[in-house]
Amino acid sequence: MIRTELSRTLRRAFSQAVVRRRELLPTTSSPIVTTLDFFNSVAGKDKQIPTYRLLDGIGQPLEGAVLPEIDEPFARRLYEQMQLLPTLDNVLYNVQRQGKISFYMTAHGEEATIIGSAAALENDDEVLGQYREMGVLLWRGFSLDQVMAQCFGNQEDTSGKGRQMPVHFGSPEHHFHTISSPLATQIPQAAGVAYALKRTPSRKSRSIAACYFGEGAASEGDFHAGLMLASAIPSPTLFIARNNGFAISTPSTEQYNGDGIASRGPGYGIDTVRVDGNDILAVISAVREARRRCLEQGRAVLLEAMSYRVGHHSTSDDSFAYRARAEVEDRKRIDNPITRFRLFMESRGWWNADAETELKARLRDDVMKAFKRAEGLKRCELGELFTDVYGGPEPWNIREQREELTGLLKKYGSIWEPWRNELGKFKNKGQDLLGPK
Amino acid sequence: MPLLKSPPHLSNAARTLTARHAISPAAARHRRCNSTVEPPPAGGHLPSIATSQILRTKRETALRTPGLSWADEDASAPSRTIVGGRETRKMNTYQAIRDAMGIALSKDENAVVFGEDVAFGGVFRCTMGLSEEFGRERVFNTPLTEQGIAGFGIGLAAMGHTAIAEIQFADYIFPAFDQIVNEAAKIRYRSGGSFNVGGLTIRTPTMSVGHGGLYHSQSPEGFFMAATGLKVVIPRSPIQAKGLLLSSIRDPNPVIFMEPKILYRSAVEQVPVDDFELPLGKAEVLVPGSDLTLLTWGTPVYHCETALHMLNSPPPSLEAVVPKSARSAKIELIDLRSILPWDVENIVDSVNRTGRLVIVHEAGLTAGVGAEIAAEIQKRCFLKLNAPVRRVAGWDIPVALHYEKFHIPDAVRILDGVMETLSY
Numbered sequence: 001m002i003r004t005e006l007s008r009t010l011r012r013a014f015s016q017a018v019v020r021r022r023e024l025l026p027t028t029s030s031p032i033v034t035t036l037d038f039f040n041s042v043a044g045k046d047k048q049i050p051t052y053r054l055l056d057g058i059g060q061p062l063e064g065a066v067l068p069e070i071d072e073p074f075a076r077r078l079y080e081q082m083q084l085l086p087t088l089d090n091v092l093y094n095v096q097r098q099g100k101i102s103f104y105m106t107a108h109g110e111e112a113t114i115i116g117s118a119a120a121l122e123n124d125d126e127v128l129g130q131y132r133e134m135g136v137l138l139w140r141g142f143s144l145d146q147v148m149a150q151c152f153g154n155q156e157d158t159s160g161k162g163r164q165m166p167v168h169f170g171s172p173e174h175h176f177h178t179i180s181s182p183l184a185t186q187i188p189q190a191a192g193v194a195y196a197l198k199r200t201p202s203r204k205s206r207s208i209a210a211c212y213f214g215e216g217a218a219s220e221g222d223f224h225a226g227l228m229l230a231s232a233i234p235s236p237t238l239f240i241a242r243n244n245g246f247a248i249s250t251p252s253t254e255q256y257n258g259d260g261i262a263s264r265g266p267g268y269g270i271d272t273v274r275v276d277g278n279d280i281l282a283v284i285s286a287v288r289e290a291r292r293r294c295l296e297q298g299r300a301v302l303l304e305a306m307s308y309r310v311g312h313h314s315t316s317d318d319s320f321a322y323r324a325r326a327e328v329e330d331r332k333r334i335d336n337p338i339t340r341f342r343l344f345m346e347s348r349g350w351w352n353a354d355a356e357t358e359l360k361a362r363l364r365d366d367v368m369k370a371f372k373r374a375e376g377l378k379r380c381e382l383g384e385l386f387t388d389v390y391g392g393p394e395p396w397n398i399r400e401q402r403e404e405l406t407g408l409l410k411k412y413g414s415i416w417e418p419w420r421n422e423l424g425k426f427k428n429k430g431q432d433l434l435g436p437k
Numbered sequence: 438m439p440l441l442k443s444p445p446h447l448s449n450a451a452r453t454l455t456a457r458h459a460i461s462p463a464a465a466r467h468r469r470c471n472s473t474v475e476p477p478p479a480g481g482h483l484p485s486i487a488t489s490q491i492l493r494t495k496r497e498t499a500l501r502t503p504g505l506s507w508a509d510e511d512a513s514a515p516s517r518t519i520v521g522g523r524e525t526r527k528m529n530t531y532q533a534i535r536d537a538m539g540i541a542l543s544k545d546e547n548a549v550v551f552g553e554d555v556a557f558g559g560v561f562r563c564t565m566g567l568s569e570e571f572g573r574e575r576v577f578n579t580p581l582t583e584q585g586i587a588g589f590g591i592g593l594a595a596m597g598h599t600a601i602a603e604i605q606f607a608d609y610i611f612p613a614f615d616q617i618v619n620e621a622a623k624i625r626y627r628s629g630g631s632f633n634v635g636g637l638t639i640r641t642p643t644m645s646v647g648h649g650g651l652y653h654s655q656s657p658e659g660f661f662m663a664a665t666g667l668k669v670v671i672p673r674s675p676i677q678a679k680g681l682l683l684s685s686i687r688d689p690n691p692v693i694f695m696e697p698k699i700l701y702r703s704a705v706e707q708v709p710v711d712d713f714e715l716p717l718g719k720a721e722v723l724v725p726g727s728d729l730t731l732l733t734w735g736t737p738v739y740h741c742e743t744a745l746h747m748l749n750s751p752p753p754s755l756e757a758v759v760p761k762s763a764r765s766a767k768i769e770l771i772d773l774r775s776i777l778p779w780d781v782e783n784i785v786d787s788v789n790r791t792g793r794l795v796i797v798h799e800a801g802l803t804a805g806v807g808a809e810i811a812a813e814i815q816k817r818c819f820l821k822l823n824a825p826v827r828r829v830a831g832w833d834i835p836v837a838l839h840y841e842k843f844h845i846p847d848a849v850r851i852l853d854g855v856m857e858t859l860s861y
Contacts, residue, residue: 128592159628161630171631178627178632187588188582188584188587188588188589189589189592189616189620191589192593193596194592195589195593199574199598209592221582221584222615225588226585228582229585232579232580233551233577233589388625390689390690391633391635398665
């Protein structure tokens with residue numbers, strides 16, 4: 001009797017253990033099923049991840065939309081900064097066309113994404129950008145003179161002493177890490193920056209790293225590394241993908257076969273949202289909430305802002321070689337982020353035609369003034385060519401090579417035309433290397 | 438810290454070799470417990486390490502290591518009494534590296550150690566006990582992504598933190614090449630000095646191990662020699678590893694620190710237990726001489742030492758090929774230690790005295806570090822050279838598993854190169 005009961009108990013315990021083992025594999029908490037079912041969508045069969053939007057095309061709140069708290073002075077500031085971008089872009093684009101600067105990249109069409117996200121971040125959140133995020137710096141008070149100085153590479157260039165191509169801005173004071181050309185390298189770096197913030201008592205639970213990149217850059221291996229790291233080694237990093245439809249000439253349809261960039265977030269186990277990047281209020285709401293989640297969870301959040309690259313990729317690109325001019329003009333007219341917000345402001349009585357005229361004239365004056373000033377400034381001293389390669393004592397090879405250039409300058413600087421012309425553009429005309437005559 | 442009590446055996450290092458791809462830590466431990474038959478030692482071709490005169494196995498000589506500077510002589514620190522001077526402890530190379538990281542972590546709250554499998558102690562045991570001592574927030578595993586590890590370290594260092602990253606084998610550093618060369622090396626320069634990643638140190642095991650094949654044997658230092666903005670350092674022994682690693686961690690520049698993996702267990706020294714540093718950018722003369730300069734770094738230091746013994750007193754089997762006149766040659770043996778920037782001054786000084794230079798490295802010949810040094814030396818010592826600069830290096834082929842003994846520049850190849858250069 002006792003034996004029978006015991007064996008029954010044992011049998012039950014054994015079968016339960018078997019069931020439990022079947023239910024749970026050692027490397028996943030996934031439930032077990034007997035139906036063979038492949039899937040290929042985050043949002044369910046034939047569905048795409050929705051796009052969060054608050055304002056319609058004419059600036060009216062959508063039904064059910066909860067607008068972020070926004071007052072008139074803040075709205076005006078947003079609008080001014082949005083308008084400043086195309087003003088600067090138009091001037092610098094044309095200046096490049098005249099050969100006065102070597103290169104430029106505009107942000108046409110992405111004003112709401114950039115200014116909206118900048119406004120939703122704290123000013124001391126660390127920003128790691130790609131190259132189309134000058135608006136974040138402007139929002140934080142980076143001056144027009146500093147913008148011009150970097151693009152001209154003159155002696156006031158605080159971003160990099162004239163060493164990098166135009167639009168490669170940087171400023172520790174504005175918590176904006178210096179832009180570099182290699183795409184996506186900033187993405188895993190952002191995870192490291194965020195981890196450092198988490199380990200800094202004065203900034204823990206207060207600051208995040210915000211990392212911008214385009215949908216093309218998201219195809220780089222560093223994207224995978226960065227999102228995975230900031231998720232697996234919890235680091236408060238807000239990844240902001242600017243999906244503007246093109247990576248130079250490559251349309252996003254040739255960049256990926258999935259549901260944009262947003263669909264990848266859940267794969268890394270991170271909270272993800274897709275937002276209408278042309279709706280500045282939606283961007284502000286989404287970034288504020290994303291930022292809050294970053295701090296609350298201490299790990300990565302992904303935000304994909306959908307927009308359209310209205311301008312050419314850069315001044316080295318003619319985008320009408322791969323897309324119809326009419327298509328671009330249509331997008332500018334039908335869904336212009338600046339117009340949409342202006343209509344919203346007008347509907348509130350915060351803006352009118354006079355204010356518009358006054359603002360455009362003022363911005364253009366400010367930009368032209370800064371441009372003219374920058375144009376007249378010399379470059380840094382020529383000796384800066386050799387500094388900042390290393391911290392600490394200068395290695396012998398760099399010292400010797402500077403001395404070699406000095407010797408060559410003494411010999412050829414005044415008789416070799418290409419050098420003589422160029423020396424004139426530098427502060428002190430290379431005398432820091434040549435020494436007093 | 439846990440010190441290895443039994444005599445270190447290379448075969449253990451050899452076993453961990455496969456950890457990356459195949460065995461879990463638990464399986465590795467299990468195998469070690471149950472194995473009764475030891476496989477042949479991985480470093481069987483390096484008999485000289487056991488008797489090397491280069492290793493400092495006595496406390497007195499260890500404390501007299503040239504260039505050593507104590508980093509704990511801080512007037513503001515609490516006073517400490519060390520009876521009878523400084524202490525030393527017997528350590529192999531991985532223990533010395535672990536010791537250096539322990540000091541770095543304990544003195545710098547902003548220092549963190551991370552990489553693949555570092556939390557349980559690392560596949561070469563270099564991080565043993567660190568996560569227990571300093572917590573998983575400071576000593577942690579990363580996902581398996583070398584480009585991510587380098588990028589993550591750059592981000593930490595850009596914030597002024599001390600990032601000690603590990604790439605499991607130097608063979609796998611190439612996915613991080615972009616982050617290291619385009620980013621880490623250039624950040625200070627491109628930002629006009631306003632950002633830098635001086636707090637970044639990337640440690641990685643390097644060079645051959647007896648049976649590493651193509652991807653557990655490489656010596657990629659030459660690829661990084663052209664990456665101005667970086668420093669590249671390779672130690673030869675436990676004392677060197679500790680002192681140079683502490684210097685690398687504290688240097689205001691990103692440093693690639695390459696650890697010859699065959700020396701992890703085989704090279705044993707009395708290592709000063711206190712915090713000390715050895716200078717970067719400085720070569721060290723190990724054996725003074727006047728007839729020929731023999732320059733190398735890392736594992737081949739020991740092959741060179743063996744070659745010099747063979748030259749001075751050849752074993753019976755080699756007597757016929759070593760002419761009597763060569764046996765009394767005074768060869769100056771130099772350990773370069775820093776690949777970038779390298780110590781041109783001391784090498785030039787030596788070659789100007791000896792008139793002959795042989796450079797030995799494991800990496801392939803073409804565009805290896807030896808090419809750079811040879812070019813610079815022929816420029817600076819042209820009138821003093823009595824023979825062409827000779828390079829004894831790996832062949833220009835990948836490291837083939839069962840052919841290794843014929844691939845690496847071993848003692849006999851070095852001996853031959855020295856004799857050819859002496860008799861030129």
